[in-house]
Amino acid sequence: MTGKVEQFLREALAAHARSPEDLAPLRDICRALIHLKREDELLPWADKALALNPSGTDFVRLRTHALTLLGRHSDAVATWLHYASLPWGAPYYQIKLGHQLVMAGDFERGIPMLTSARQVALAGNEPFASAAEHLLGEALLKTAQTQGFAYWLARNQDDSGSYLPSDIPAWAGQRDLRGKRILVTHQLGYGDQVLLFSCIPHWIAAGATLMISCDPPLHSLLKASLPQCVVVSATRPTQRFAQLPEALVPAVRAFAPDMQISLLHLPILAAERRASPEAYFRAYVSPPSVQGEIAAEWAKGLRLTYPGKALIGLFWDCSQRHYRELGSTMRCWATRRSLPLSAASHLLTEPKVEARAHFVGLHHPSTSALAGTPAGNISQYGPVINDFADTAACIEQLDAVIAVDSVVANLSAMMGKPTAVLTHSSGDWRWGSQGSTTPWMHDVKVLRQRQSGDWSTVVQETIDWLTE
Incomplete structure (x- = not known):
């Protein structure tokens, strides 16, 4: 099937080259890219189509979707504002614009817009009411408002898989659960x-x-x-x-x-x-004793090999970015979260860092080949990582962990290990939205991109954190 769609795409591209003023080949190109899970490539074709048909709402949607995948939320905001006069319907438009405002960091305008969209959508029994509610929840959580969890729960009706066994009653909000x-x-x-x-x-x-x-x-x-x-x-x-x-x-x-x-x-x-999220998520994770003992023996040998140096765990690559079959949303989100291998190499081989620390890669062996290997100053966990019990056992023996937004960052934080989380410009709510800390956890240093896609300042701040 993929081969047929790729052939269809080639024919559509050829048709567009022959008739650049014809809208039909552009629709076919976009349709093929969507089918091939290459929506991040839609932008130039959506722009060509909008130049021919400025009132094409479907191409506005495709343009903003591509911008979102690329992390260009301010450009997505500008697009929605530019095409505000098209016949969108109030709650739908408010959801789309409000969400992009929040992702661009404009909470002052985005949260009221999502609040209004939710109210209108619920009153009209709109099919996207649950989307409005869960996006409002995430916006509130980004600004450290714990009431966001009640709205975030709407993901169960929106975009999250969930179990709902028919023979077990659902919790009805009871607070006294004694004996339950x-x-x-x-x-x-x-x-x-x-x-x-x-x-x-x-x-x-x-x-x-x-x-x-x-x-x-x-x-x-x-x-x-x-x-x-x-x-x-x-x-x-x-x-x-x-x-x-x-x-x-x-x-x-x-x-x-x-x-x-x-x-x-x-x-x-x-x-x-708790109105405030202070210490909301407290450390609780500890590895099984068997894995812990194995890791302790391994760490003794590594510390003898690198005497006087801190042992720092490193996780820099989100493996989902390597699998097109997962779809553009997951793949592009993983790409934006991942630190380029060249940036990881620069961090590890910076002379000031190399003099003080030795790194341990925390990737599963099945993804290490995809992630690549930094230029130097890094070891792998010798006993081998088979599951997250092994990862936790390794982390327990380290002095700190540096990780992009990933399970490893969450795991290290929930073990109470000093953790530096390297996050892109519109990171997940759990890492907060400003400053170098998160209001949700202790002992977590958050190092944020100042400009979308630019990791240079993040790497320098990580070097400073390691050598301060």
């Missing part, structure tokens, strides 16, 4: 699970007994870190409101839950108790 047995089902990514499971103590404090599900690579780590819970693993849900996997059903029946919540519900109890 609750099934917590997982969703989202590895880093989200590591972060949000730190909220488990609030549910235990309310009296609940918990069974939690997680992705298989996290299972042994979470089992060691949350001994007060029954921890099981299962495939991650890819659809909304999916039934539990058959393999998980016997364990769930044996646990006999009174109710079920999703991962996104976990921060809700704490949000009611």
Whole structure:
């Protein structure tokens, strides 16, 4: 099928070359790029189409989508403003513009616009009401407002896969959970699970007994870190409101839950108790003892090899950027989060840094080849990283961790390890939106791009952090 679409694209490109004033080949080019999951290449073709047909709302959508994938949120804002007079419909337009304003850092205009869009969409029972609600939630969380979690929960109706077993009642908001047995089902990514499971103590404090599900690579780590819970693993849900996997059903029946919540519900109890997010996500992760002992022996040898030097973990490349089949949204988001290999090499081989520190790569072996190898001053974890229990065991032996926005950054922070997170100009809400700290966690240094795509100042600030 891909070969046929690529042939279709070549024919559309040839047709456009023959008739540059014809809109039909441009539509075909865009259609083919979308089918091939190459939406980040849409921009020049959308621009050509808009030059021919300035009232083409479909091409405005394609232009802003491409700009979003490329991280050019200010340009996306300018595009929505330029085409404001087209027949959009108020809530749809407000959602799109409000979200881009927030991603561009303009919270003063973006949050009220998303608030209005949510109200209008809910009142009109619009199909995108859940999108407005969850985007408002993320905007509030970016500005350290804990009430955002209640809105963020709408991701369960919008863009997140989730489990919703038909034979287990959903939590109805009860706060007194004494004697209640609750099934917590997982969703989202590895880093989200590591972060949000730190909220488990609030549910235990309310009296609940918990069974939690997680992705298989996290299972042994979470089992060691949350001994007060029954921890099981299962495939991650890819659809909304999916039934539990058959393999998980016997364990769930044996646990006999009174109710079920999703991962996104976990921060809700704490949000009611804390207006400020200070220390909202507290460190709780520790590796299984067997992996911990293996890592301790490995670290002894490495410290003998590099006496007097700090051992620093490094994670610089998000592997999703290498897989086109994952789609443009995930691939481009991973690309924007990843530190270029040349920048990583510069950091590691800076003379001031090399004199004080030796680095340990924290990539899984299956992704190391994709990430590449920095120029020098780096070792690999000798016992080998098979799952996140091994990653945590390695991190436990290090003096600090430097990571881009990834599961490793979340893992290091939730272990209480001094962590520097290198983030792009419109980073995730959990890393805050300004300054060099995040209001959500302790011992995390956030080093932000000042200009989209420019890592040079981030690398220099990381050098300063290591040598201060």
